[in-house]
Amino acid sequence: MDVTEAVAGLTDPDRRREAARVVAATRDRSFLPAVVEALDTRAEASIVPLVETAEALGGAEEALRLAASADPGDRYLAARLIDLVGDDRHLAALEQLVSDGDPSVSGAARRALAESERTEAWHEVVERLVASADEELASTAARWLSAGSRGPGVFTAE
Amino acid sequence: MIRLQTLAGNRQVNALLQRETATAVRELLPIPYEWWSEDEVKGVQKELRRLRLYSKGLDGDFGRFTDLGLVEAFGGDSWRSMEYDAVLAALKAAKRPVGKGHDLRYAELFKDGVLDISLGMGYLEEINPETKRPYLLDLLDELGAAFKAKGYEEDLEKAARIMKEAGRPLGESVFGRFFVKENALTYRPPAGEARPIHVVIRLIANPSGTEGAKASEAFIEGMTQGDVAYYSGHGRYGSGPDFDPNFAKFTLFNENGTVKFETERYEKLEEVLAGEHPRRTAWQQFVWRLENKKIAVELRNAGNLRFAAKNAHPGEFGGKLIYWAMEQTKTGPITGEGGRLAKEATAHPERKYRVLVFDGCRTSDYEKHIRSTGGFDTVSTDLIQTTRTVGFYAEAEAFTGFVDGIIKQYSAEDVIAGMNSMMRKYETKGRSAHEAKPFAGSGLSDNPGR
Numbered sequence: 001m002d003v004t005e006a007v008a009g010l011t012d013p014d015r016r017r018e019a020a021r022v023v024a025a026t027r028d029r030s031f032l033p034a035v036v037e038a039l040d041t042r043a044e045a046s047i048v049p050l051v052e053t054a055e056a057l058g059g060a061e062e063a064l065r066l067a068a069s070a071d072p073g074d075r076y077l078a079a080r081l082i083d084l085v086g087d088d089r090h091l092a093a094l095e096q097l098v099s100d101g102d103p104s105v106s107g108a109a110r111r112a113l114a115e116s117e118r119t120e121a122w123h124e125v126v127e128r129l130v131a132s133a134d135e136e137l138a139s140t141a142a143r144w145l146s147a148g149s150r151g152p153g154v155f156t157a158e
Numbered sequence: 159m160i161r162l163q164t165l166a167g168n169r170q171v172n173a174l175l176q177r178e179t180a181t182a183v184r185e186l187l188p189i190p191y192e193w194w195s196e197d198e199v200k201g202v203q204k205e206l207r208r209l210r211l212y213s214k215g216l217d218g219d220f221g222r223f224t225d226l227g228l229v230e231a232f233g234g235d236s237w238r239s240m241e242y243d244a245v246l247a248a249l250k251a252a253k254r255p256v257g258k259g260h261d262l263r264y265a266e267l268f269k270d271g272v273l274d275i276s277l278g279m280g281y282l283e284e285i286n287p288e289t290k291r292p293y294l295l296d297l298l299d300e301l302g303a304a305f306k307a308k309g310y311e312e313d314l315e316k317a318a319r320i321m322k323e324a325g326r327p328l329g330e331s332v333f334g335r336f337f338v339k340e341n342a343l344t345y346r347p348p349a350g351e352a353r354p355i356h357v358v359i360r361l362i363a364n365p366s367g368t369e370g371a372k373a374s375e376a377f378i379e380g381m382t383q384g385d386v387a388y389y390s391g392h393g394r395y396g397s398g399p400d401f402d403p404n405f406a407k408f409t410l411f412n413e414n415g416t417v418k419f420e421t422e423r424y425e426k427l428e429e430v431l432a433g434e435h436p437r438r439t440a441w442q443q444f445v446w447r448l449e450n451k452k453i454a455v456e457l458r459n460a461g462n463l464r465f466a467a468k469n470a471h472p473g474e475f476g477g478k479l480i481y482w483a484m485e486q487t488k489t490g491p492i493t494g495e496g497g498r499l500a501k502e503a504t505a506h507p508e509r510k511y512r513v514l515v516f517d518g519c520r521t522s523d524y525e526k527h528i529r530s531t532g533g534f535d536t537v538s539t540d541l542i543q544t545t546r547t548v549g550f551y552a553e554a555e556a557f558t559g560f561v562d563g564i565i566k567q568y569s570a571e572d573v574i575a576g577m578n579s580m581m582r583k584y585e586t587k588g589r590s591a592h593e594a595k596p597f598a599g600s601g602l603s604d605n606p607g608r
Contacts, residue, residue: 008592012547013474013519040284041586043547044395044476044519047425048432048440103290111285115421117430148409148417152451154486157406157458 007031010038010053013045020049024056032057036080051084059085067093072102079108086112088121095125098137110137114144190241191220191228198242199224205249206231209348210607226263226537230606233347234269252348259569260605262540266511267385268345268355270324273564276334276380277301277557278373279363280391280518281402281461283423284550293550294365300554301361302335308558310337310359317358326383333369333376334362343565357565360384363401370402370461377401377463378492381514382502382533388515388560390553394462395477396470396523397484398492399516401461404483409454410447428475440475457483465527467491471520493527503533516543517556517597525600536601542574544596549586556580556597570602 001022009019023031035054039047059081066078079097082090097109116122129141196218203224206212212227228237231252237245267273282294289296317336318328342357364373380387389399408427410419419430431440447453464484471477492498516524522545528534559580563573578595
């Protein structure tokens, strides 16, 4: 499988794992948008190979660089990469991006923050957002903090 | 009678009675074609073959395929009350179709004057990055605008009236939105009279995520009682159409009971679980968390129409999770002999043919389960399905391409080609890396030819 085939194969459930290996081996960051695009494709396949590829291509570092870009397309990519490979190092960037003027950027960043591991640093960021002047953001952040109130178990949603 | 016997003799009276009985029986059972001789049936079969509406042998046996051929020739059941000579004359006068390929059974679709299409839009979890809205909401808006541009009006009352006049009144729930175009096409059967056909599109969706049961019931109605049922959405690892999000939420807990992580996406859950333990797979870690009360799972799968009893993708976390969820809510398969689809199809013997379309990843897994269901063999059901992964942004165009093809009464192959052409143009905004055509037909080879 050559790289062109591999990029196409990222969206194919049957070829994703092998395709991801080929793309990861390139160590070429220019393939990161293709990895994110595969994440957004209507494919029912594990995203773990995409996470591993984004890590191999330096997605975590690239996300930090892109988050500061003036281009909203770059900032959107940053938020999506953080969703894939982010950790506490990216919390400061996310705290900025959740209030981004571009709705696609702020939406992606909010999702990434909501679904980040809830470390001490995460709680500090979210508690600051609860005090935000943006009422919608503040109530969203408060909702994140109230998660898990029913405790463990299997429930049917009402 | 005695007086008659005295006047004409017993023999003459008996002969008269036999003639009268035969006539009386024919009057009681006015089904002329049941009285056709073997040679007469052969004559009809020969003409049907010329018209490519019959591909079996000229055996003089009036069977299912001769019947089907006559329905297609006359565009319905008008031939059933016609005398043999009139049927044969009409067939002889009919022109052989032009073009290549196979037809859908248009007479069955149009014979009551209405083409009804149930369009089921499966639940999509994705957010449209451009509009920041749920992708499904954008898609429903796009479909509404596309129908309006093509001359359809959203009108439940009109849809109800048209369906009632066709002898198929709407069910009690009338869940969904109804779009109507009166006289949308003129149907010209080869040996029958041309007539206008109305089109009713029932748009079934559950964008709030809370009406999955109503949406799935409406789609079952479409599959078993309607002309066309078209599903566009996730294939759910080949398990079946789905009109709700499956999972409302997953919450992972730390040892001390505080929340570690929360997501609505099972793909994200897999990623987190896969990284939690050095020797356990994501699925093993999920089971461990369940057994040790370290996870909360909120299920929402009233909208699942389970086609497959067994998971065709047991090596994948998402597949395992979806089947596990359906077991928790005792959601059993509706396909197969004795399944719900078969029972409801049997309850509607008037529905002899249908077209089913499935647009979504791994919907090709559905075929064997549908074909194993009574009333859904290749003669009574034509299938059009995607055979590879499909990207976003072409759902509305593929559907309108399909409807346009049906309205123009294209061959089945050309209907599918039109849908594939739309996919090539619009899938992933024209940037799809796939070379293979996504849509393919199944069950077409026993259809009328061109």
